[in-house]
Amino acid sequence: MYVSDLALNDFRSYAELVLALEPGVSAFIGHNGQGKTNLVEALGYLSTFSSHRVASDAALVRSGAPAAVVRVKVVRGERPSLVELEIVAGRANRARLNRSPVPRTRDVLGVLRTVLFAPEDLELVKGDPQHRRRFLDDLLVLLTPRLAGVRAEYEKILRQRGALLKSAGTARFRGSRPDLSTLDVWDGHLADAGARLLAARAALVRDLRPHVARTYEEVSAGQGEARITYRSSLLGAEGREDEPGEAEEAELLDVAAVRERLVAAMATTRSKEIERGVSLVGPHRDDLVLRLGDLPTKGYASHGESWSYALALRLAAYEILREDAGPAGDGDPVLILDDVFAELDVRRRERLAGMVAGAQQVLITAAVPDDVPPALAGARFTVHQGEVTRG
Ligand SMILES: Nc1ncnc2c1ncn2[C@@H]1O[C@H](COP(=O)(O)OP(=O)(O)O)[C@@H](O)[C@H]1O
Numbered sequence: 001m002y003v004s005d006l007a008l009n010d011f012r013s014y015a016e017l018v019l020a021l022e023p024g025v026s027a028f029i030g031h032n033g034q035g036k037t038n039l040v041e042a043l044g045y046l047s048t049f050s051s052h053r054v055a056s057d058a059a060l061v062r063s064g065a066p067a068a069v070v071r072v073k074v075v076r077g078e079r080p081s082l083v084e085l086e087i088v089a090g091r092a093n094r095a096r097l098n099r100s101p102v103p104r105t106r107d108v109l110g111v112l113r114t115v116l117f118a119p120e121d122l123e124l125v126k127g128d129p130q131h132r133r134r135f136l137d138d139l140l141v142l143l144t145p146r147l148a149g150v151r152a153e154y155e156k157i158l159r160q161r162g163a164l165l166k167s168a169g170t171a172r173f174r175g176s177r178p179d180l181s182t183l184d185v186w187d188g189h190l191a192d193a194g195a196r197l198l199a200a201r202a203a204l205v206r207d208l209r210p211h212v213a214r215t216y217e218e219v220s221a222g223q224g225e226a227r228i229t230y231r232s233s234l235l236g237a238e239g240r241e242d243e244p245g246e247a248e249e250a251e252l253l254d255v256a257a258v259r260e261r262l263v264a265a266m267a268t269t270r271s272k273e274i275e276r277g278v279s280l281v282g283p284h285r286d287d288l289v290l291r292l293g294d295l296p297t298k299g300y301a302s303h304g305e306s307w308s309y310a311l312a313l314r315l316a317a318y319e320i321l322r323e324d325a326g327p328a329g330d331g332d333p334v335l336i337l338d339d340v341f342a343e344l345d346v347r348r349r350e351r352l353a354g355m356v357a358g359a360q361q362v363l364i365t366a367a368v369p370d371d372v373p374p375a376l377a378g379a380r381f382t383v384h385q386g387e388v389t390r391g
């Protein structure tokens, strides 16, 4: 697929922008702070409903404006689709597909598929587990849009259960007996949604594993073997603390079995949970373990290796989306490389260029033209003070 038209109103620094795009490579060149990332961030947001830079939507709306609108025409096969998203800070977004409002905003997820690689992705390797969980969940939603509902429900359940645990803690502190029957009900809800999310993540990691091994090998020119596995908080709660591997991950594929295990684990940790006021078992406490050879990347990988790993994860995501054509035979996702060439050494830069040169649509941002490898010749745009001009 490719984006043929992008229009922004009050998104970040753009009061108004209308831009026509073509398949193949488009590079956006401009000094820092001119609006390059804002442009590609809009596309990333439309495809995942999350930004690679900020956790809250408020920063996406141009300061002083009540709402931002992102409009994108996506060409998939012969049929273009028009997706419009209105982002209102502090309120639910509203979406339209082909000019008609959709019942739920998340119904437009999956229409535009993007894979975005940016300097922030170093956090995938060096940062907290939340970054890696988000990597998995965003990809899951692109592959299976209905999982967006499960993810949202799970978050809601976590909040409710957290509130109950806290009030049970307060009751216990005051010496009264907390009402645990409601908590039992919420344990069931958490296990229902949690098991679905967890099993979907484990299956995704299993499917990604060979891709990551291959993309890492390509990016690093064969210098090291990358192996990813899923680590669930369930194992700790079950007293199985030793480093989990593929066998433990495979045990997570069965939704019904995982549900049972979650219920049992919550029963054993309940006292601790009431004490701490948080849910301690479930997909929100899990992690994606990254290894190079026999060593974990955390604490061992060099800066260059960490970059290669982050890139390998994104390229693997790209491959898996490309393999899964989607319900409408969507084809390649749109690949976005935000300011990454300047961060990579010459060899990694060239290998990346070689790997992505054939992609259906690649959008690149860079501060200077020289940062874009010659292999990625294509359309050039200049971004200057929020004006985007061809050439
Ligand atoms: N919500 C917003 N309202 C107005 N301006 C914004 C908003 N968010 C970011 N900006 C401005 O956008 C500019 C950064 O644009 P960005 O796309 O990140 O630049 P770059 O070209 O370096 O990628 C900054 O000048 C910043 O002040």
Ligand SMILES: [Mg+2]
Pocket (backbone or CB within 6 Å): 036, 037, 038, 339, 365
């Ligand atoms: Mg930028």
